[in-house]
Amino acid sequence: MKLGSIIKYYRLKNHLTQSELAQDICSISHLSKIENNSYDGNAETVELLLKKLNVNMEQEEEKYEELKEDLQSFYDSMVFYDLDTADKQYANLIKQEEFASSTDLINLYHLYLFKYYIYKSDQEKMNQTQKVIEKLNNSFSPFESLLASFMVGLAFVKENKIIEANDQFVTLMTYNPAEAITFNGELYYQTALCASILNDPESSIIHANKALNIYQNENNFVRIIHTKMLLGIGYMRLEMYKEASEIYRSLIRVTRLLHKKVLYYQVLYNYSAMLTEMGDYKKAREFLLECKGHFPRGSLEDIINKLGLIETLIKLNEDKNEIGKIIDDVLTMCDKKQHKKYIIAANMYKYQLFSQPKYYAYLENIVYSYYIDNSLFSEAREVALKLAERFTETGDAKKSLDYYIQYSDLSKKGALK
Template sequence: MEFGPLIKYYRTQKGITQKELAAGICSIPHLSKIENNSKDANEETISLLLERLEVSFEEMEEKEELIKSLLKDFGEKINFYLRDEIEIIFNRLKEIEHVIPFSAHMYSYELYKYRYLLFKGLLAEADTQRDILSKQKKNFSQQEMYLFRYYNAVSLILKGNHKKADEIFDELSAEINNEPTNGELLYHWALVKSALDQPGHAIHFGRLALQIFMNQHNFYRILHNLMLLGINYTNSKIYEEAQVCFNHLIRNAELLKEEKMLPQIYHNMGYLQDKMNNVKEALHYYEKSLSLQPVKNQHYLVTLYGIGEINYNLNLIENAKECFLQVKSLSKDIGIKKQGLLAEFYLIHMDSPEKAIKYLEMKVIPYLEGSKEHKEELIRYYKLLSEHYNQQGKYLEAVNYLSKIT
């Protein structure tokens, strides 16, 4: 505990002058040096000064230990994704926040506050906290600097800047000269690799993270990690492994009553079954997902669009039309462009395939190319256009779209 600044804090708070506080205990210059941390004072002097301020020396030392214990617990609860317990500990820390700047854990507390704001998705507040910390980073220990950079990477993930986050993870990994043993960091790195369309790397880091989480019995993070692995196994066409992941997820999420995760799990299982050409199973899981979701959100929109596509491919035109009309309307309501464009393409195609091709070239392809996040869809529509022009004998146009695939 930094007792000098603490004494100054309580003295000024109570409106006591240095002369009044020092009387009979030490000289005024001596007190001034203590308050400015330019002179060590013995325990007896500190106790007498605190006693006059009606502050207990023993209580302050106990608070130092309490802060240390709470911060350790806080970090563990975030790693274990225990939302309710995180709030309890954060509120306990807020109650003694006025003492923390005088402890040896000031920077650790401010770093954990940064992580808490990111955990809550309060990005504007997190940015303010990051700027405050940036001004103090020259005073950080090696571990504190590591946490600061790691949390900056988490912030970048939440903002969609996965490439920059990946660079930070690369640097952190190189500095410790081996594979990181932090399950949370490995999970976030796998998340980044997945977003960058690098499923092989995502699976590698995801499996490392999963092993750590299993050793820790970190149940929520095991679920999150299985979801990530299932998605990347699907994208890598390793369907059996993906099915194992999603079966584990469904069993455990239903057991834990993880209502927030279940719609996503059912959707991803539906997507996997569609990839495996198990259309009845795909529809079953998509519909289960839809039944658990609020209507006006992006996840509902994506699942509904998936159902529309399956019905279209099964030549259940009226069912498909109903889905795509809902998707088109909902897309406008919530401001999600992609599914709205694709739904419109299918609706036009049902009436006029030729007009649908023009719409695909004029509206859908430019949007997908501009967003740079829809590689799989782009390849699919490039193939469709190439086949269309090849059938018409327009070989230059067909070759143009084939070359875009390669």
């Protein structure tokens, strides 16, 4: 706790100039040095300044320790994904900003708020807090600098800038001093998440296992579930279906017993995606139908679940008109700016059902370029193969060869770069 900052805080709060406070106590330059924490001042001078400001240092120290404890508890709630508790703690912390600004806790105060706004997807407050953090950057401790870099990575993830986020996290791992241990689990988890999104299952599994080890030692139950879901996805993509199935069955049981309904249905969806890939469309449909109605209408989970259901119904040759109704429902729910990827997927299914020529034209002119432009290289690879096969059928050897080459290039790069 910096005494000079406390004196400055209460001087400004009492609307006093440095000249007015220093009068009959010390020189203005002497007070300035104390307030800037470049000089402690002798005990008698400090006592007179505090008395003039009517400040009880014992009470200030108690407030400081209380704020310190509140910040740590707030951070822990987010690490343990107890967001309901974090909401309540945030309401209390936001009232303490003025006092926090008078202490050396101000950096952590804004860093933790930044993390909270990221979790809440509050873009406006994220932007505002990021500007504050940039101004505070020169006063950061080594730990705070690392934490700020980690938060920037989280913001990249939230903004769907996955390659930038991955680069940020990988760079952080090259530093990773002992004092950064407090967020190592999150660092490994987020790196695993980025690798999963970028379709690098080997890397995702490696980092997910590191995160899992830390979360298990911390008894961080929600994050254990999240991490095991990443492992399930990784094993599925490596066609290690037995290992993935064991994870999903375990998670279904655990989330049901813990009454984690949202997580339960997320696991069911992931399991259904694997079953679809394995060709077990009936079982996949069963899980997708169980999920139906349990995600908030229009939420990302609701949209993705319905798209999964559309795919399985197409594979099962169900009634086209009924499938078309679900597609139209998805298109109605999608926001043109936020859900462009899912609008494209819904339109792709619609053309696939009702017009093969339009379907392949849409794949070539819209879908493929969108996937490439947005670094969705695994999806782009699948489209390249479909187009190569299509042009082989239609006798367009040049285009067929071109797409086979693109498919090969994407495969060689591991569908990543």
